[in-house]
Amino acid sequence: MVSPETASKPRDLPLARYAYLPRHVKCAMHLSKPEIVKTSSLNSMSTKPAKKDSARWAGPLLIGLYASVLLAPLALLAALRPPTDHGFVYTVGKNLALVGFTILAMQFVLSARLKWVERSFGLDILFRFHKSMALLAVLLLISHPLLMALGSNKWSLLFAVKISWHIWAGRAALLILLVHIFLAVFRLVLRLEYQRWRVIHNLLAALVLPLGFVHSWNAGGDLSGDQEISPLRFLWPVLLALAGAAYLWHRVARPLKLRRRTYHVTDVLKETKDVWTIKLAPPPDGRRYDYLPGQFHFLTFCHDGGLPAEEHHFTISSSPTDQGFVSCTIKRSGDFTGSIGKAKPGDRVLVQGPFGRFSYVLHPQERDVVFIAGGIGITPLMSMLRHMRDTQADIRVLLLYANRKHEDVVFREELSAIQAGHFPRLEVIHILSRAADDWKGETGRIDQEKIKRHCGADLAGKAFYICAPPKLTDTVLRCLQYHGVADKLIHLERFSL
Amino acid sequence: MRPIKNLHRIIAALLILILSAAITVAYMRKQVGGESTHHQHEEGGEPMKTHPTPESPEPKPSHEH
Numbered sequence: 001m002v003s004p005e006t007a008s009k010p011r012d013l014p015l016a017r018y019a020y021l022p023r024h025v026k027c028a029m030h031l032s033k034p035e036i037v038k039t040s041s042l043n044s045m046s047t048k049p050a051k052k053d054s055a056r057w058a059g060p061l062l063i064g065l066y067a068s069v070l071l072a073p074l075a076l077l078a079a080l081r082p083p084t085d086h087g088f089v090y091t092v093g094k095n096l097a098l099v100g101f102t103i104l105a106m107q108f109v110l111s112a113r114l115k116w117v118e119r120s121f122g123l124d125i126l127f128r129f130h131k132s133m134a135l136l137a138v139l140l141l142i143s144h145p146l147l148m149a150l151g152s153n154k155w156s157l158l159f160a161v162k163i164s165w166h167i168w169a170g171r172a173a174l175l176i177l178l179v180h181i182f183l184a185v186f187r188l189v190l191r192l193e194y195q196r197w198r199v200i201h202n203l204l205a206a207l208v209l210p211l212g213f214v215h216s217w218n219a220g221g222d223l224s225g226d227q228e229i230s231p232l233r234f235l236w237p238v239l240l241a242l243a244g245a246a247y248l249w250h251r252v253a254r255p256l257k258l259r260r261r262t263y264h265v266t267d268v269l270k271e272t273k274d275v276w277t278i279k280l281a282p283p284p285d286g287r288r289y290d291y292l293p294g295q296f297h298f299l300t301f302c303h304d305g306g307l308p309a310e311e312h313h314f315t316i317s318s319s320p321t322d323q324g325f326v327s328c329t330i331k332r333s334g335d336f337t338g339s340i341g342k343a344k345p346g347d348r349v350l351v352q353g354p355f356g357r358f359s360y361v362l363h364p365q366e367r368d369v370v371f372i373a374g375g376i377g378i379t380p381l382m383s384m385l386r387h388m389r390d391t392q393a394d395i396r397v398l399l400l401y402a403n404r405k406h407e408d409v410v411f412r413e414e415l416s417a418i419q420a421g422h423f424p425r426l427e428v429i430h431i432l433s434r435a436a437d438d439w440k441g442e443t444g445r446i447d448q449e450k451i452k453r454h455c456g457a458d459l460a461g462k463a464f465y466i467c468a469p470p471k472l473t474d475t476v477l478r479c480l481q482y483h484g485v486a487d488k489l490i491h492l493e494r495f496s497l
Numbered sequence: 498m499r500p501i502k503n504l505h506r507i508i509a510a511l512l513i514l515i516l517s518a519a520i521t522v523a524y525m526r527k528q529v530g531g532e533s534t535h536h537q538h539e540e541g542g543e544p545m546k547t548h549p550t551p552e553s554p555e556p557k558p559s560h561e562h
Binding site: 063067070071074075077078081082083084087088091092094095096099125128129132133136140 | 504507508511512514515518519520521522523524525526527
């Protein structure tokens with residue numbers, strides 16, 4: 001929220017404190033203009049729109065590029081107009097398959113965690129998009145044989161056993177794709193363990209695309225070279241190579257690169273009975289990677305430690321102003337996190353990050369914010385509060401922090417210390433669902449009444465940062481929408497990707 | 498919050514775009530096919546399926562389905 005009083009209020013914060021921020025973030029914060037850096041403070045800059053804000057256009061440009069790639073096969077056909085003797089419905093069926101295959105190829109690029117793609121949207125949004133596009137591809141690819149059979153009136157295409165091998169390749173690709181999607185959508189219902197599902201997901205993905213390629217290359221009239229003009233014969237290998245390169249980079253090359261620069265555990269601190277903070281330091285000759293408060297990273301403990309060598313994502317709880325280490329605070333909630341307490345100093349860890357856009361730094365115009373945390377959801381918010389404290393950010397923060405019991409409250413003392421300080425202007429409201437009899441604070445759950453009472457009349461003008469279990473998140477969202485809080489002022493971090 | 502709403506809009510827009518493009522291109526190719534068949538009727542009396550090459554005098558169907 002921008003109020004005239006706060007927007008014009010001068011700050012004595014030296015901009016050098018933000019020197020560690022990545023370039024695209026400085027750009028988003030309008031910190032990249034030399035003339036502004038010389039003359040203004042961060043606060044006044046935030047109200048001054050930059051003339052060339054490349055970060056603002058990166059997202060729409062990428063979306064446009066993606067749509068162009070999806071439509072490239074059809075655009076080529078439209079431009080060159082190779083003749084066809086097939087009927088209209090049959091040709092529509094073929095066209096849908098061309099786009100379906102292109103979507104599948106691009107799925108590899110979307111899921112490769114490429115920084116230049118992720119930074120405009122956030123990885124959680126990108127993965128949701130990846131999932132939605134997979135469903136769309138299935139829809140198109142199921143329509144493909146149905147429309148072709150309907151268009152040619154040859155229903156044997158769907159059921160015949162004695163049929164060309166490349167038709168069988170197409171059938172196999174479609175069947176594997178359906179299994180692939182089914183497992184992804186119903187993983188939780190099937191109680192399929194995440195790591196096992198991930199292995200299956202990656203293997204099936206690596207099968208579907210080559211099978212689809214073989215099928216379309218041999219069966220597709222526009223690809224098989226029967227036509228005088230066959231523009232797709234050039235596009236198809238490019239798409240396959242693009243997908244293969246993204247897959248190899250993500251699965252092979254990057255892990256090897258990370259392995260050459262492993263971090264190591266320096267401290268394992270027990271915060272509460274089931275929450276630990278793991279501090280990680282970069283290799284002695286290396287610099288810690290830059291991140292924004294509120295972002296997350298992927299950790300893989302190496303085999304030589306006491307933990308399974310599985311990749312998991314965790315929110316960073318330290319502030320980027322802490323030099324020389326990065327920490328994450330982890331609650332025991334599953335097979336892997338149940339053994340997190342076994343981590344010991346010296347354990348080597350592969351760290352890939354940072355990811356996400358859940359950071360107040362990306363919204364410098366918001367000076368009156370409400371943090372809503374449920375349990376371990378405090379971690380990204382704690383990273384932001386620590387950053388606000390260290391950079392002396394003059395921001396008013398109301399923290400509504402829900403836990404079961406008083407002893408479950410993570411960072412209790414540090415929050416009290418920040419509250420006692422001047423930066424940020426923090427007010428912490430603890431809400432306990434199973435409070436002891438002598439508890440004098442709020443009890444029950446975070447609900448509409450509590451949000452309204454603590455936020456006051458100006459609820460719609462505040463910015464909200466929510467990191468909580470799904471049920472609480474939905475409750476808060478309903479409340480905020482009811483009170484007319486603008487979408488752009490609501491920032492969410494969901495626990496799972 | 499906002500990006501998720503936008504995400505739904507983007508996916509809906511992509512779906513509409515893909516379906517429109519698939520239908521338009523099919524229609525365009527049908528028009529071209531129709532035109533060429535018409536000319537071939539006038540010139541040779543028999544419609545040609547595709548363009549035969551010396552190596553394969555009898556053109557294969559463009560799709561084996």
